[in-house]
Amino acid sequence: xxxxxxxxxxxxxxxxxxxxxxxxxxxxxxxxxxxxxxxxxxxxxxxxxxxxxxxxxxxxxxxxxxxxxxxxxxxxxxxxxxxxxxxxxxxxxxxxxxxxxxxxxxxxxxxxxxxxxxxxxxxxxxxxxxxxxxxxxxxxxxxxxxxxxxxxxxxxxxxxxxxxxxxxxxxxxxxxxxxxxxxxxxxxxxxxxxxxxxxxxxxxxxxxxxxxxxxxxxxxxxxxxxxxxxxxxxxxxxxxxxxxxxxxxxxxxxxxxxxxxxxxxx
Amino acid sequence: xxxxxxxxxxxxxxxxxxxxxxxxxxxxxxxxxxxxxxxxxxxxxxxxxxxxxxxxxxxxxxxxxxxxxxxxxxxxxxxxxxxxxxxxxxxxxxxxxx
Numbered sequence: 001x002x003x004x005x006x007x008x009x010x011x012x013x014x015x016x017x018x019x020x021x022x023x024x025x026x027x028x029x030x031x032x033x034x035x036x037x038x039x040x041x042x043x044x045x046x047x048x049x050x051x052x053x054x055x056x057x058x059x060x061x062x063x064x065x066x067x068x069x070x071x072x073x074x075x076x077x078x079x080x081x082x083x084x085x086x087x088x089x090x091x092x093x094x095x096x097x098x099x100x101x102x103x104x105x106x107x108x109x110x111x112x113x114x115x116x117x118x119x120x121x122x123x124x125x126x127x128x129x130x131x132x133x134x135x136x137x138x139x140x141x142x143x144x145x146x147x148x149x150x151x152x153x154x155x156x157x158x159x160x161x162x163x164x165x166x167x168x169x170x171x172x173x174x175x176x177x178x179x180x181x182x183x184x185x186x187x188x189x190x191x192x193x194x195x196x197x198x199x200x201x202x203x204x205x206x207x208x209x210x211x212x213x214x215x216x217x218x219x220x221x222x223x224x225x226x227x228x229x230x231x232x233x234x235x236x237x238x239x240x241x242x243x244x245x246x247x248x249x250x251x252x253x254x255x256x257x258x259x260x261x262x263x264x265x266x
Numbered sequence: 267x268x269x270x271x272x273x274x275x276x277x278x279x280x281x282x283x284x285x286x287x288x289x290x291x292x293x294x295x296x297x298x299x300x301x302x303x304x305x306x307x308x309x310x311x312x313x314x315x316x317x318x319x320x321x322x323x324x325x326x327x328x329x330x331x332x333x334x335x336x337x338x339x340x341x342x343x344x345x346x347x348x349x350x351x352x353x354x355x356x357x358x359x360x361x362x363x364x
Contacts, residue, residue: 049290074291
């Protein structure tokens with residue numbers, strides 16, 4: 001596959017996995033022909049996708065065994081339901097089992113997702129909480145590298161999953177947060193946040209800003225080779241501390257945004 | 267959502283490999299193409315747009331008029347226009363015989 005100089009954001013989920021793994025090492029698990037798709041969407045009148053929007057790709061990274069979990073943002077906003085959630089959580093749990101037996105498999109999450117798939121509600125939440133638990137255990141054995149470089153960004157419970165990764169890599173395209181702008185506008189009105197106000201949104205939750213805030217470690221160009229290089233560096237030189245454990249930094253960040261004390265002029 | 271089934275007499279050429287192309291995204295579709303397992307070519311379409319059965323039949327007729335193949339095709343469609351469907355089918359058949 002020739003992804004030389006390719007814009008990472010314009011690749012689909014499968015092409016992104018190809019671009020990250022060593023050449024010719026890509027081997028997909030539960031590929032589209034296994035037809036492991038959502039049983040919940042057709043009864044709700046929604047056409048399913050044959051891989052439920054998640055690619056599980058085994059292969060190698062710098063010669064070391066690896067697995068890339070790549071979410072397809074173009075299918076249902078990359079939303080996480082029961083089946084694709086189980087693909088991700090199950091893979092992370094297997095990687096943890098292998099790591100505990102001394103077999104290191106490098107895990108990479110390509111996050112392009114709005115979070116829970118509302119049509120599968122609680123099942124998606126359960127899967128995401130399984131992912132959180134697996135990432136927290138797995139990162140003690142091997143770096144868990146997250147990449148936020150797609151047009152959806154990474155929100156909701158998957159924003160938390162991103163926050164738990166050992167190293168997060170982001171690009172100009174990527175956005176990271178809990179409630180996405182579209183959801184905030186829908187729930188609180190466009191006076192609260194205009195989801196079409198791109199400069200405001202990217203200056204608030206875009207990955208460039210998130211890098212300045214210390215919420216991601218690496219900011220790179222939207223380029224397949226640059227992202228792959230950053231990912232390889234994250235495995236070679238693992239993060240020494242986990243940002244999700246740095247409570248003081250989180251408190252300081254929140255304090256910087258603090259509203260005036262109650263009773264002050266509103 | 268509507269499910270449509272089509273069958274055509276199997277053509278001469280069965281592809282040596284199976285191919286997956288596309289995404290179930292707005293105005294787009296996913297095609298899974300495999301060698302036929304029966305004496306017929308079978309096409310299963312699941313589409314988000316109801317009531318376009320005749321349009322699908324025309325697209326599939328045009329595809330088999332161009333390609334004398336024995337295939338099993340599954341399509342998951344999210345409102346793709348007929349030219350997009352034909353392009354995806356062409357992409358799949360090209361990759362399957364490449």
